[in-house]
Structure formats: structure tokens, C-alpha cells
Amino acid sequence: MRDIRALSLDELKDFFAEIGEKPFRAKQVYDWLWSKNLHSIDEMTNLSKDLRDKLSQYFTIKPAAADFTQKSTDGTMKNAVKLHDGLTVESVLIPTETRTTACVSSQVGCSLNCEFCATAKLKRMRNLEVAEIVDQVALIDRQSKEYFDRPLSNIVFMGMGEPMMNYKNVVEAIRKITKPEGLGMSPRRITVSTSGIPKMIKMLADEDLKVKLALSLHSAIEETRNEIMPFSEKFPLHEIMDSLKYWYQKTGNVVTFEYCVWGGINDNDEHIKALIKYCRQVPSKVNLIQYNPIGEGKFDHRSIESEEKYVRELTKAGITVMVRRSRGADIDAACGQLANKTSD
Numbered sequence: 001m002r003d004i005r006a007l008s009l010d011e012l013k014d015f016f017a018e019i020g021e022k023p024f025r026a027k028q029v030y031d032w033l034w035s036k037n038l039h040s041i042d043e044m045t046n047l048s049k050d051l052r053d054k055l056s057q058y059f060t061i062k063p064a065a066a067d068f069t070q071k072s073t074d075g076t077m078k079n080a081v082k083l084h085d086g087l088t089v090e091s092v093l094i095p096t097e098t099r100t101t102a103c104v105s106s107q108v109g110c111s112l113n114c115e116f117c118a119t120a121k122l123k124r125m126r127n128l129e130v131a132e133i134v135d136q137v138a139l140i141d142r143q144s145k146e147y148f149d150r151p152l153s154n155i156v157f158m159g160m161g162e163p164m165m166n167y168k169n170v171v172e173a174i175r176k177i178t179k180p181e182g183l184g185m186s187p188r189r190i191t192v193s194t195s196g197i198p199k200m201i202k203m204l205a206d207e208d209l210k211v212k213l214a215l216s217l218h219s220a221i222e223e224t225r226n227e228i229m230p231f232s233e234k235f236p237l238h239e240i241m242d243s244l245k246y247w248y249q250k251t252g253n254v255v256t257f258e259y260c261v262w263g264g265i266n267d268n269d270e271h272i273k274a275l276i277k278y279c280r281q282v283p284s285k286v287n288l289i290q291y292n293p294i295g296e297g298k299f300d301h302r303s304i305e306s307e308e309k310y311v312r313e314l315t316k317a318g319i320t321v322m323v324r325r326s327r328g329a330d331i332d333a334a335c336g337q338l339a340n341k342t343s344d
Ligand code: SAH
Pocket: 114, 116, 117, 118, 157, 158, 159, 160, 161, 162, 163, 193, 194, 195, 214, 215, 216, 258, 260, 289, 290, 291, 292, 293, 294, 335, 336, 337
């Protein structure tokens, strides 16, 4: 049976016209689906029982719902979200003193092959549907209200998958999340993170969504980057930079570079210099992310000294740099650790 959430508002209106119902019914149903995130036609209480029965004859709702939730000692919560075809993705609730951030997935597994990321090791892959992305957000919003007494404040597309490889659904999900007739969240509190697909970055700039953009850089030296993120051979750093300049020009939004420092890989002066040179080409800031081990020995050499050197040199060069503490590592919920371990 058809998933009712695959229909646009106009399509819903057409449907109600066909069965001889008033068009405002479409808006009521849309509201249940996208604003209230209801998963049951039978609970649409402002529709008559007859109408609910009729709807159920034509449509179903395919929910993505938490199968299992783990809580970290630091308050981070990781949901294993079961999809209608039995596959699982993970999404993470990250609380701070004042905010709750949802880290959501855009694909089951990932089509890229970053050597340091656990998600890349998962084979099975499909794109998430719009509703499957929105459900992760709505779920974390409910959890935030229940456990932290406040609504969800921020969303980062930093879970499983490469958002730019599921572009259409990610953009539509963002529209559903931000529109007043959807979840009504501010787009300024949403960050799309990408490994860098220039054509798609430009397309996203043209959407006028007002979201933020993060780029997983990890090295501004082509050779090193291609080694640790092999897919990036197809997307040279200068092309990525062109797209970031376009992004800034179109949106006025500063780009965030995500960067891990690994001993023996990018912990030398040459790398720091290259990063500064790269950052200077576009208004940007740097987030130094703590690496979360995934059992790939070559990345396991942390050098706090070189992290500190990065911070010193970037600051000296006038570039804003933040050091991001890892969250939820004890339940494999931290960056790069999402690999459906709970569902094995
Ligand atoms: N595919 C997108 C979205 C995933 S975001 C992207 O690459 O941006 C996940 C972030 O965590 C990325 O910045 C990624 O580079 C980083 N990451 C991946 N594995 C990691 C690990 N083991 N430790 C720390 N960060 C990691």
C-alpha cells in the first residue's frame, strides 16, 4: 500500500477532491503527518471514523521508530531507528547545558570510503526517505522534551551517510523540518555536513534554505586527503574551494571545516600551513574534532601537542578554531562511530 507521506499537500488535495471531500481535509491530514509527526491514521481525531477508514483503505504510514535507545554517561543518547524494510540507522541526541542537538543520518550506511569512519565499513546502502529523516528529528525532539525538559534546538546532518548523495530527500526533509506547517524549526540551527561534492554544494547554495554548511576536510594537502578519503580523488580541493566560495557568495554563511589531527598523518607544519592557506580563501572557521577510534591502527596516534600547535597557529593567522570534545564514545555514538553495533 502507498505511504501517505509520499504525497505532497497538492496531491493530498487532489486525493480528497477525487473522493468527494473538502480540500481543507488535506491540510488537516498534512498537519498530523508533518507537524505532529503522527504515525497512525486512526488517531487523526478531527476526521470522522468513516473518513479515517477510507484513508486506511488507500494508504499506510511507514514509520521510522526507535528500536533501541542507549544512554551514555555524559547524557548523550543513541537511537537505533528501525526502518519499514527492517534496516536500521542511528541518530544521536547530544545535550549540553543549554541546547539539545540531533545528529541525524541521511543514508543507511554510506557510499563514501573514508578510512577513519566506521559507517564506511557498512555494506548495505540505500538512501533514506524524506519521512525517515523527519522521523529521526521528531523522535529526538520528543526525547529532549521528556528527558531534558526542552525542545530540540539544533540539527546536524552528521550521522550515517553523505547528505549530498541523497540530495533531493535531504533538501525536502529540511523543508519539512523548517516550514511552519511542518516542524517549524529554524534553518539557521541546521548544519549539513559533507565530505565535499562541489556540484552539490553549489546546488545547495542555490536552494536558499538558510542552513549552515560544514566540510569534512581533515587535510588541505591533496595527496594526504586522497589517501584517507579515497573517493575525494574525483573532487580536487580547488574545485571544492570554488564551490565553497560560491556557497559564501550566495548565502553569506561562513563555512566550518571539520578536521581531526592524527599523529603521523597530518600532524606536521606543512599540514598546518596548507590548512591556513586553504581557510584564507573563504570566510570560514575550523572545528578540531577529537578522533574516535574505530579499530584502524594507523589513525590511533593522538598528539595533543600537535592539536595545540594547530590551535596556536590558526589563531595567530586570525582563523577561528574550536576544539570539539567527543561525546557519547562509550556507547559508540560519537562522530564516525555509527555502525549499527546495537542491532547486530
Ligand atoms: N558524510 C558527511 C556526514 C558525516 S559527518 C561528512 O563526511 O561530512 C561525520 C563527521 O565525523 C565528519 O566530519 C567525519 O569526517 C567525522 N568522522 C568520521 N569518522 C570519525 C572518527 N572516527 N572520529 C572522529 N570524527 C570522525
